[in-house]
Amino acid sequence: MDGSSITTRINLRKSIDSMDRRTTQHGSLLFRAPPFRSLAGMMGFACWVIVGVAGSGMAEEPKPVTFARDIKPVLKRLCVGCHGPRKQSGKLRLDTLDPDFVKGTGAETWHDVLNKLNLGEMPPKKAKQPTTAERRMLVGWVTRELQRAERAARSTGGRVVMRRLTRYEYNNTLRDLLGVQLDFAENLPPESVSADGFQNNGSVLGISPIQIEYYLKAARMALGKAIVTGPRPEVFKHHAIKSEKIRRVKGPVSSRLGPDSRFIVRLMKFPREGEVVVRVRAHAVVPPGAGVPRMRIGMGVRADVRAPEKTLAEVDVANSAPRTFTFRGRIESFPLPGHNPKYPGLQVTVYNAYEDGRPKTRKKKKKKKKKAPVEPDPTQPLLVIESVDFEGPVFDAWPPATHTRIFFPTSGQPTERQYAGKILSRFMTRAYRRPVGEDELAGSLALYDKLRTGSPSFEIAIRDVLSLVLVSPEFLYLVEPRNGSASRQPLDNFELASRLSYFLWSTMPDDRLFQLAGKGRLTDQAVRQAQVRRMLKDPRARQFANHFADQWLDLPALDRVAVNPEFHPTFDDRLKRDMRDETRHFFAEILNADLSALNLLKSDFAMLNRRLAGHYGVPLPSGGDMQRVKLSEGSHRGGLLTQGSFLLSNSNGEDSHPIKRAVWVLDRLLDDPPAPPPPDVPDLDPSRPNLAKLSLKQQLEVHRKKEACNNCHRQIDPWGVVFENFDAVGRWRTVVTGPRKKKRGRQPVDATVTLPDGRQVDGVTGIQDYLVEFQSRQFARALVKRLLTYSLGRSLEYSDRRLVDSLTRGFIESDYRLGRLIVAIADSRLFLTK
């Protein structure tokens, strides 16, 4: 595809942006399962209007359609007879309906017209009919104009709207500001998602009284943890070299842990607040052919049947000589016994969470033997525990660093009020991520004066004033004030530091960025580029990889599918988390190892742990952590399109859902989503015999014979049918089978399709090769757009297309390196101005 054809289509594609969120929602609906796969159920909701042509391609390049030249004559010939000056059937008059959807008032009426056209209800059967080309042209024009109107109404004039921190940004920021590791955002309402799929869009991020209440509560709670008022607390220590034997606990307890056995530590005295440390000295005994054991530490209440606990840590243990593993956590995050409980004490449990990687059928639990075998299975790896140590609360000094960071030591003998001023000034500078003005400081000091008299101590008065800071708009929002002028203005150094750190770290700038901003160095291109590279190497850049992958690829969709165990008896629900992690790690690996982003389409490696590799049926890596696995030829794996996160979340939990998969590919990877389905789509003709006996591909063909459906589906279906070799949960198959118990209806998979551009493609390998060869530019552009959207925190608009073009060119020239693209985005005019 050459450059000019891309440009002619930008407008079109951009207009589709607005619809994609809603299309995805439609797409997820599920069709009925038994007796076998029924396409009819799928059609009722998954009928799409295609207006874009990207995926569909190069064969037909549409000329821009204009109302006066193309649409009006057709309407006049076919419609105005009944909907015109003489008659207004259904109170509709088309000859005077305003064709300007943005400025006019006719958009809603045009929408009704579109629905009638799509359903084939108009023109009526006995009246003169439009040709197929005319029908497509009308549908395409109305759809496009509707989208254009929607986009125009949502425009923010190419600027970022003052945006609130998202839940995760808020949580990270509070943690970094105060140095307290807790989940501060757990009570905040879930975030809405913008039309293009992102949570960090300033226009979409709302606020409500209940949120303010929770912010205030979280601020007080967090400050209560950071600032200490009492004496140095008692430190509890416990050393265990043997597991407790507890009658109520099922399964063996031991120091030599096979899978499913455990080492239990019981603490009768423990802190209820603060950071605690658990140190485990352990090694692994690995029989040949097995993987390495996996240590999981659970901590929680002692109870009679099922002990509520939370996981402190989970790691692979590969060392054959003993080694000490150290884990930290805040005790408040764990379930703690109430006062005067039936079973007092805290329980720390070490498990061997090894999975051999063989998929197991969920069976009804057999009655457990009373005495479990003491010697574990010799084919399974052992986790040998030498000792477990508990200590808490731990702090490097008293008062701890979280406290002295706020109440820092001062030289000289300032008065209490002078000291308060210094504390506030320093804290506010970090919280607002910029120097604070005199008036702002005076405001906070005024509150301090007011509260100090009624407060039991200086610290408490300060704490209460700081909670004001933490609910201020300057903390909760990324504020970029403007001078009076309407033109674009450059960001100042501190605004730049925040944009960078929220883009790449999802949190506040670190000291280094603050320092550079203070010296005015971040506006220097070389300094800034060096910082971006430093930031990408920092572990915090994981935040970027995770959140961007989550939102771009809609990984949370995995949790919205319920897998039916009758169809997939070996599916373990933990695989959903593995699948999400696989895609996150895969994206991060491409970013960190500086690989071509085309690996996202097709790669010769995958990021897998043992359980997921077992599920996919590829050679098993050693442990439970995601690791890079080289794929052999014919493994059918490699790239996003072979990952469970795409395959399962675009299924219905029983079988694959080709239309959802197609929409996902067109939308997320090629940035050309089909428009949402018309409101009431008729079913396929049920009188047609043996519909259910046809293969899915044949059913889709029948469906496309209906002209109203064919308009759209000829451009959608092939993009999903190519993945038919993957079942609902992402396993490879060559025949389609029904539920486990029903043997009938086995049909061979047929994943050969003809794409809208006329090319024949066979299965997943075929489509991967096709995408890499013919659509890499389109994919690059789609990725650039999503990344730019995420980095700016706003939806893209028509006026942004030049930047998208030039970023895409640079991205392709750099051989699709994400790191270079990120540097280029951070150097772009849109990123540097407000």
Add this chain to the structure above:
Amino acid sequence: MTQPSWKISRRTCLQGLGVSLALPLLDGMVHGDQKARQRPRRMCSVYFPFGVAMPRDGSPDRQWGWFPTGIGADYQLTNPLQPLASLRKQVTVLGGLSHPKGRSMGGHDTGDTFLTGAKLSGSSFANTVSIDQYAAAFVGDQTRFPSLTLSSDGGVGEPTRSTTLSFTRSGRPVPALASPQQIFDRLFGKGDGSTESQRRRLEQSGSLLDLLLENSRSLKRRLGTRDKKKLDDYLSSVRAVEKRVQQSQRWLSIPKPKVDPKSVDLDVDQKAPREYLRSMYDLLFLAFQTDTTRLATYMIGQVAGATTIANAFPACIGLKGNWHGLAHGAGKAGGAERLGKFDQFLAEQFGYFLQRLHETSEGDGTLLDHTLVLYGSSNSRTHQNRNYPLVLAGGTGLGLKHGHYRRYGNDVPLSNLFVTMLDRIGVPVKGFADSTAEMSDLLA
């Protein structure tokens, strides 16, 4: 539970219900006959998505159709609403009603307007006030919480896919709570320590919020137009909290009702819909019983199969398929039964809620006779925004007359029902949304 005299000591134990109340010194304990007039009037609305099974009359699976057969007082309940049979004198089944403006909206878009009657159009999808928030403006200050907004998804979702039924007077969504534990803590949990420190905290909050509003004025001057609007949203939220703080100061001297957390299963989540729905209903019940609020909404699921957690409810209780899929398949052979079974499951949980209200005495009647409960969906068949399946329950002590299946024509907007409901709970109302009249046929 046997009913003790209402004139009892301040502390009473309603342990048959698992509730022990430390009743605030409110009207209940004081004057015998004034109290009847002052008994709280409540309103609760429950919504479910995707519509119901509606096989044709005379078809073999008609028994799985949601709407009853027959009409008027002689109607017969079919299978899905069978769980309400014992409450026949407390419920009216309503057919044919819908919001006229919703009829031309997308099939997925009307959950938002179930309680508002608005037309969501253009790109802003601006909504209008919902009945509960409308009522809260008049009667909300009589309880600790003006209203309670729940949903299985929590939060607000996005326009046309909102995960809340409640919208403020400016049409903004009110975030819904989804976790039973969180709801319980909010309604009945301890604040932070003693009353004195709470008072100090509230006073502080007052000055703090004051100052916040003041500080933001100078910030506002330096912002562009769109940013100003964002800051305004923020400030109006702060003002709302400030108002709540003032209200709370009044409630300070009155302790929160003591409710035994063990009386509700708080350790449930949406993966176990039966237990989860029961807990949500239990919390609604407790909120009403303790007069913690008088207005509540609960959205069991929203109409986007892709995002609502409720889509998996049927599968979680062992039925085949996801909710949206069942709804789409309701017209196929055997489909009515498959969806009908789930409709029945929902009615069972709803019936449990009504039964609890009905079995709990209050004054000379029951909780239910002073509570109006609306239950239903904004779809009849899947994505058809007409002929909402609706049940109106309770309120016989407020003048309602039940025991009928009533059908209405297209000319009766659903908002007429809202007018009657609001009027019955003592909210002054001339009209609501596009209402044209009251529904006096529902009154005794």
